[in-house]
Amino acid sequence: MLSKRRLISLLLAAFCGLSVSVVGATGAQAASPGAETCWSYNVSCLFEHNDWQGSYTMLHQNTPDLGGWNDHTSSVINDSWYVNCYYEHANYNGWRLVRPRGTWWTSMGDYNDQITSVRFSGRWDDSC
Numbered sequence: 001m002l003s004k005r006r007l008i009s010l011l012l013a014a015f016c017g018l019s020v021s022v023v024g025a026t027g028a029q030a031a032s033p034g035a036e037t038c039w040s041y042n043v044s045c046l047f048e049h050n051d052w053q054g055s056y057t058m059l060h061q062n063t064p065d066l067g068g069w070n071d072h073t074s075s076v077i078n079d080s081w082y083v084n085c086y087y088e089h090a091n092y093n094g095w096r097l098v099r100p101r102g103t104w105w106t107s108m109g110d111y112n113d114q115i116t117s118v119r120f121s122g123r124w125d126d127s128c
Contacts, residue, residue, distance in 0.1 A: 035104075038077040044084050044118070046073040050107045063118045065090040073115040077104040082120040085128035089116050098128065 035052040038045035046066075048054035052075050057066075060080065066072075070090075078084045078099050088094025097111055108115075121128040 035077055038079050042079050042081065044080045044082075044120070045077045046115070046118075047075040047077075048072050050074050052077060052104075052106065059118055059120075062120055064092065066116055066118070070116045071113045074108055074112050075104075075106050076108065078102065079104070080120065082122055083128065085119045085121060086111070086115045087117040087119070088114055092117050092119050092128075096128065 032047075032052045034045060034047060034056040038052075038056070038058065041058065043058045043060045045052075045056050045058050046069060047056045054074075057069050073086075076084075076086075076099065078101060080101060082101050084099045084101075085092070086097040086099065088096075094116070097115075099105070119128045
């Protein structure tokens, strides 16, 4: 039996996929195995391609330098319990992109392949 949180996540993912197919004229895709893993472990995941495809890394704490993942993020799942702040440069410098907890994006848009550090925040005002 699915937990209430998992059921809500799946329904939202289906809705978001439908929205993308209507707006972007592309079909909704099934979640990748990496996306399923992220939802199972309540972590934040960075994916190398849009639509949560390709290689991925799971994060559960502040990461001042993504190392080999520097400038490789094309889609994100933040299924952690924290607000995530993504930064352009190491040590939380440069521009900042704030993503609320429990949300995900199939494309980073203008921020594609530009993330170098990630900070987790327990604050409720979406700041890091």
